Amino acid sequence: MESRSGSVKMVARALAALFLPFTLCLSSFDLSLGSRAAEPQSADSQIEAGNRVYLGSCSMTYCHAAGGIGGGAPKLRDREFTAEYLTLLITEGVPGTGMPAFKNSLSKQQIEQCVAYILSLSPKKGAAKAKEQSQSRAQSEAQTLDPHLSGATPKTEPAPPDAPDRVKSEVAVNDSFDLRGDVEAGRALFFDSAETQNCRACHTVQNRGGRVGPDLTEIAGKPPREILRSIVAPHAAIEERYATIMITTRAGEKFTGVKRDENETTIRIYDTSTLPPVSRAFLKSEAAKIERLNTSAMPADYASKYSLKQLLDLVSFLKSSNVSLKELF
């Protein structure tokens, strides 16, 4: 029982990684252009240069360790990475983890070199795929720029750094592991009044719940996988109405959240920096700057906060049918 519960948690964590690419898709456009503009180098010199970058930035034992064998952070060798995926990850970092964004400390060329080195650590998998994918780069870019397209075609999406293989082996190796969500358990979780930081603090389903985020009543028509992705990787697709905005007051205070409404003199936002969200009203004359951010106001930690079973329950509740784990892949 205990080991099963442990594996379920592992799988849940893996899901975070599985959907992470979509979090970063929105900002991938300039990266692709950058790497395309770099001077061509031979494959070996590219890898060698990448090794130097890697040694200086990634190889500490509490990170990915020498040779990508893994330390405090996931191992990087013998994995199924794509160049695009690694580029995004290195450039933007992974919010909520120890993985920093290197876009300000490494040049685009250095990142490309580093990616080449990491791919070389997986000669049977990643390197071959890298070659294959470099030939269809244009196509991949189109896919990564469209999160819906990427999400709907799991076979073509890049593999994450941690555990997608583990997820798949859980499912493939053990056919009896037929985890299924429960609509009522999902409803209880969604509306649990003892928890101030759950879904209903922001979302409505069937006229109950908060008004900060989208009404999820209509989400039932979407595929389970897409619903799950919107829970664990909310940054992937943001409806304009619910885009995060940041208000910087003349006193220098910064507030982020979702716009509630505005009139000639006042703007109100739902401050989502803590939950339950707090509606704050600002005089426009008090605001030095109001800007739109390319992130979702929704917390990005639900994959680690909820177990896989709970995530399945939530998806089941939103679908109004008991969804099985297999439907997510």
Next chain:
Amino acid sequence: MWRRIAAEHRFRLRLIALLSFILIVSALPAYAQEPSWERLINSDREPQNWMSYGGNYAAHRFSALDQINRDNVKQLAPVWMFHTGELRGGLNSTPIVIDGVMYLMGPMNRVFAINAATGEKLWSYIYKLPRMSIPYQPGSRGLAVAYGRVYFGTLDNHVVALDAKTGREIWDVEVEDVRQCGCNITSAPLVVKDKVIVGGTGGEHAHRGYLNAYDAKTGKHVWRFYTIPAPGEPGSETWDPRMLKFGGAPTWLVGSYDPELNLLYWGVGNPSSDFYDEFRPGDNLYSNSIIALDPDTGKLKWYYQEVPHDMYDFDSAYECALIDYEKDGKKQKLLVHANKGGMTWVLDRATGKYVNAWPHVDILTWLKGVDKNGRPVGMQPVPPDKETFVCPSAAGGRNYDHSAYNPKIGWWYNIGWEICNVIRPQKLEIKEGQPLFGGGMEMKPPREKPSYGHINAFDPLTGERKWRYNTTGINVASLLATGGDLIFSGDVMGDAYALDARTGQKLWSFNTGAGMSGSPISYSVNGRQYIAIPTGMGSLLGGLVPLLWPESAHKIPEEASTLVVFTLPETSIKGAAGNGK
């Protein structure tokens, strides 16, 4: 030459000092504005103000002002009135007055700032309630003012902060979707240090009661104390596990605070369902209890349950009067608490230990007495699907019409209603947020006599009655005690009145033309003492009058929502400063 340089130097220094002052003052956040916590917690030093719901943090509802007193109260006359513009909900609230500005919560969450001397409206804030059916009542009992902000809870279960100078909204946070919990906020918050502490309704719904604390500056949720323990927590064994999420126990009135003990006291209401009790065998903690919490953390320090396993809707939600009692050289820090069931419990407020219990109404059928720990004995059974005659009624031996305490005299003034009811419990389906009354009740007069009501002066420890004043019907307005040895209130037929606090004799009355169910206050501006009395019933309790006194039904005043403010004629107060500033 040197003199000129010195003069320039002095000028520069003064300029720097002035600029520094302007810089410091302008840099102070709105949060640092008045009244400060220091002022709030020492409100007894400022009798010209009425700074919190209970008049002070001990819920005394006492103003030390004595310009209006037993000798001159007959001259009291209205000086201004204020209409809230909304009749639904009457005017149930307690106004707040700070430094000459009155803050008034009207029905349907209409908030006003008013010049307390003239009645001139300074600003208004009309909260936008969604189109929905409002649980409980459309009236509200008040607001809190601190740190330059006005705080209140809403009928759709939000907590809101306004700028006290302008009425501009600063923050607004939803406690829980009212459609989900069937609960909302009808009473004032209590500000304790940097937190706004807010109770809520929900005792007649399938809801798990709680008390919430928010950061006064940011609106961030800080802590929640559930009045029903979670599974496995101490006290959860006093419930059927299935009811732990739906057992009611709301916190629908306002608590008290003792700064020396750093304890927050709050009364907890009845368990759901009110009458049908087979869902919930056991004592049902912390329903019908006084809870003492650490206001900084929301952790429970002690509790005392007055009515274990309530079957009559006998809330313990009413005010906790904190009284320092001294007799024969012995000092006691007491908590005096009127329960809805017509009994007053007296506790040691440091420990929660039982001290005494005594009835404040004449007719009680639901218990035979209390044991050495104050626990009721011989509780009257209320079997399902049968009619049981119980006194007092589910409307209470009194309701939210608060008591008052005069520390000069040492007496506690409390209201009593002699009304009974027939309870018929019925099983019903439990669904989160849906009504869970569990049967019905019908109001009845006591056996062999008509219903009646009264106001009494008591020794707060022993319950020894000092005097009684028989009211017109039931008195639904709170009591106000003043340093002029007066008790002010208002009745359901429209008379505002003053009693002699030492004898109970009626000394003054004025027909306002509307029944009263709010809370009178006293304050002074520019050396002139005022008495402000809300008029307009609004409360569900107003409906009891034609039921119990049908002969008076045709005389019942029309609905209103008006604050009527009284003072002495200018000629009679010249040279009299009273305690006001």
